[in-house]
Amino acid sequence: MKIVSDDSVPWLKDHPTGSLAFKYLLTGDEDAADNFVLLLARQDADFTTERHRHNFDQFRFPLCGDMNVGQGIKLREGQLGYFTEGAPYGPQDDPLGASEPGSRFHLTLQFGGSSGYGYLGPDRLRACREALRQEGEFIDVLYRRRDGKMMGGLDAVWQHAFGTRLEYPKARYPSPIIMDPKSFRWIPDPGLAGVNHKHLGTYTERGTWAEIVHVQADARWIAQRKDARVLITVLSGTGRCENTSLSRLSTIQAEPGELVDVVAESDLELLIFGLPLLNNDARRAA
Numbered sequence: 001m002k003i004v005s006d007d008s009v010p011w012l013k014d015h016p017t018g019s020l021a022f023k024y025l026l027t028g029d030e031d032a033a034d035n036f037v038l039l040l041a042r043q044d045a046d047f048t049t050e051r052h053r054h055n056f057d058q059f060r061f062p063l064c065g066d067m068n069v070g071q072g073i074k075l076r077e078g079q080l081g082y083f084t085e086g087a088p089y090g091p092q093d094d095p096l097g098a099s100e101p102g103s104r105f106h107l108t109l110q111f112g113g114s115s116g117y118g119y120l121g122p123d124r125l126r127a128c129r130e131a132l133r134q135e136g137e138f139i140d141v142l143y144r145r146r147d148g149k150m151m152g153g154l155d156a157v158w159q160h161a162f163g164t165r166l167e168y169p170k171a172r173y174p175s176p177i178i179m180d181p182k183s184f185r186w187i188p189d190p191g192l193a194g195v196n197h198k199h200l201g202t203y204t205e206r207g208t209w210a211e212i213v214h215v216q217a218d219a220r221w222i223a224q225r226k227d228a229r230v231l232i233t234v235l236s237g238t239g240r241c242e243n244t245s246l247s248r249l250s251t252i253q254a255e256p257g258e259l260v261d262v263v264a265e266s267d268l269e270l271l272i273f274g275l276p277l278l279n280n281d282a283r284r285a286a
Contacts, residue, residue, distance in 0.1 A: 001258050002026060003241055006040060006249040014126060016138040016153055019047040021102075024122050025251045026231060028111070034278040035119040036111035038231055038251060043094065043104040051090040052141045054154065055168050057113040057203075058083040059210060059273060063235075065104030068094045069176050080179040080200055080210060080271075085113035087171035107233060109273055114206040115169035116278060120161060128157045172204045181212055194219025194264075209274040215239065215264040223260045228276040230254040237268035 004025050011021040023040040043065070051070060060067065060081045067075040070090035075081045083089060096104070112119040120128070129138065136145040136156075143156035158166035179200045189195035194216035202209040207228075212235075215221045223230065232252040239246045241262045246252075254260045256277060262268065 001242065001255070001260070002251075002253040003244045003246075004251045004253075005245075005247070006251070009040075011042065012122075013044075014122060015041075016129070017047065017049065017140060019043060019045040022122070025233075025249075026253045027121055028119075028229075030121045030124055032112070032278075033116045033118050034112050034229070034275060035121055036109065036229075036231075036275065037119070037122055038107070038109050038233070038253075038273075039122075040249065041106050041108055042102050043096065043099075044101045046096055047092065047094040049090055049092045049141050051088055052152065052154075053086060053088040053168060053171075054083070054110075055085055055113070055115075055117045055158075055166060056119045057085050057111050057208065059109040060106055061108075061271060062104075062106040065099060065106075067106060068092050071175075073176065073178070075176070075178060076180075078181065080181065082173075082177040082179070082201065082203055082210070084172045084177075084204065085115060085117065086169040087173060087175060089176055107271070109231065111208075111275060112278060113169065114172070114204045114278075117167065117169060120157065124161060125157060128160045132156055132160055177201070177203075179210070184212075186214060189221075192219070192221060195221050206278065207274075207276050211272050211274075213268075213270045213272060215262060215268040215270070217264050217266050219264050221260075221262045221264070221268075221270070223254075224258070225254075225274065226257050228256060228274045230260065231273045231275065232260070232262075233271045235269040235271050237264060237266045239264040239266075239268045 009023040021042045026038040028036040155166045184198040186196040196214045198212040200210040234250045
């Protein structure tokens with residue numbers, strides 16, 4: 001089990017537009033089909049991108065400020081968006097306006113989807129971009145070679161990493177799915193006093209899910225999944241897990257079979273993502 005405080009993780013200017021900085025809170029296995037990264041993103045300047053798509057899945061949760069995801073769709077602060085592999089979104093246009101640089105930030109989970117194409121983690125992605133900059137330049141979400149040929153930035157990185165053309169799976173859903181947790185009812189946990197759940201959704205044949213758990217002060221939340229990796233982010237409150245203090249934006253990574261035992265010191269609200277394991281034999285793009 002991993003428990004990480006966001007204060008212990010540095011900000012890195014890793015986005016090709018230069019408008020965003022990231023804290024990589026939790027990361028998976030680069031060689032696995034179900035590789036992932038859970039990150040905190042901070043907007044430091046006006047942010048725009050062309051309409052684009054990815055060959056991996058994403059959840060996005062604005063913590064401070066709204067997010068434009070294209071075609072008039074706004075992901076509001078406190079809402080959760082699910083972006084399935086292969087489905088286009090954007091163009092995104094998020095001017096800072098009256099907001100101070102760095103005042104808007106959101107939580108993002110990116111992970112290999114049901115198709116088994118995998119996910120390029122931040123270290124390998126950064127290394128590929130640096131190598132490609134020797135032969136061209138990244139412009140927004142595109143890459144321009146010295147001969148003038150343009151291609152998608154992720155396409156260029158993928159070809160450099162794997163030597164094969166990037167393939168996009170058929171989109172399970174045609175557009176982002178927006179969930180408003182405020183519209184969901186709290187459901188009491190039948191086995192744990194002082195614990196309530198909001199199940200926000202389960203997606204694709206993989207059964208990926210998202211939920212919010214509220215743990216009252218002095219109550220205990222215990223969870224164990226034998227078939228899935230569970231990623232937990234503290235949205236508010238304080239508590240302890242394995243004798244480690246938890247506070248806002250602390251994160252927990254529990255591997256299949258690991259027992260999560262959280263005791264709330266004050267009312268805790270937890271955002272939880274469940275990632276059922278993928279068989280590496282399903283990886284199609286490597």
